[in-house]
Amino acid sequence: MYRIFLVEDDPIIAQTVQRHLESWGWQVKAAADFSNVMADFAAFDPQLVLLDIGLPFYNGFHWCGEIRKRSRVPVIFLSSASDNMNIVMAMHMGGDDFIPKPFDLAVLTAKVQALLRRTYEFSREQTELPLGGGALRLSDGVFVRGDARLELTRNEFRILEMLLENRGRIVSRDALMERLWSTDSFVDENTLSVNVNRLRKKLEEVGLFDAIRTRKGEGYLVESL
Numbered sequence: 001m002y003r004i005f006l007v008e009d010d011p012i013i014a015q016t017v018q019r020h021l022e023s024w025g026w027q028v029k030a031a032a033d034f035s036n037v038m039a040d041f042a043a044f045d046p047q048l049v050l051l052d053i054g055l056p057f058y059n060g061f062h063w064c065g066e067i068r069k070r071s072r073v074p075v076i077f078l079s080s081a082s083d084n085m086n087i088v089m090a091m092h093m094g095g096d097d098f099i100p101k102p103f104d105l106a107v108l109t110a111k112v113q114a115l116l117r118r119t120y121e122f123s124r125e126q127t128e129l130p131l132g133g134g135a136l137r138l139s140d141g142v143f144v145r146g147d148a149r150l151e152l153t154r155n156e157f158r159i160l161e162m163l164l165e166n167r168g169r170i171v172s173r174d175a176l177m178e179r180l181w182s183t184d185s186f187v188d189e190n191t192l193s194v195n196v197n198r199l200r201k202k203l204e205e206v207g208l209f210d211a212i213r214t215r216k217g218e219g220y221l222v223e224s225l
Helices: 011-023 037-044 060-070 084-092 105-125 154-165 173-181 189-205
Strands: 003-007 027-030 048-052 075-079 097-100 128-131 134-137 142-145 148-151 213-215 219-221
Touching: 003 011, 003 037, 011 027, 011 105, 037 060, 048 060, 048 105, 060 075, 060 084, 075 084, 075 105, 084 097, 097 105, 128 154, 134 154, 148 189, 154 173, 154 189, 173 189, 173 219
Parallel strands: 003 027, 003 048, 048 075, 075 097
Antiparallel strands: 128 134, 134 142, 142 148, 213 219
């Protein structure tokens, strides 16, 4: 289930869009505090953002810039300010698409589906996920770098796989525990920390230091290729 973060200050539009997207099986959270959108963003850890331009306190261009400082999550602008200057500015600030208001919900759904597919589903066709001159082989869960070969446990593999799938984005501890929980093994906060530390030590054995970075209170991040 993909997570979609909706930043729209018109309550009628926000409610309509949220209900419609949820009917397609996506998890949708609408921003609650327009003075601190990034707090909701970090807590929800979305896989796509729908962002209005005209907002209280700071406009959508500001928040897109803040999002781009920490994440490459796809962003679709929704706005009635659909002149060429605003469309160009939206793309310049890091937006991936622009839908002018008023819009048809079917068009919105199609664009959301297409962007999610391009961003996430196509990547699943990969057989390897690169990292620091090495690669995580998805076929057998082994990390290889040069002549070195790291045998990973199932949990270590799933942690590294999720971090590499979300390269450049912070992955919350809750999201990682949800991924591990779905494999039928119980994972609590301490167990996750132990697994991440073991994974770090294994990566250090092949010369990859600080490959997994901690963002205190938020989660973990892999930045480099």
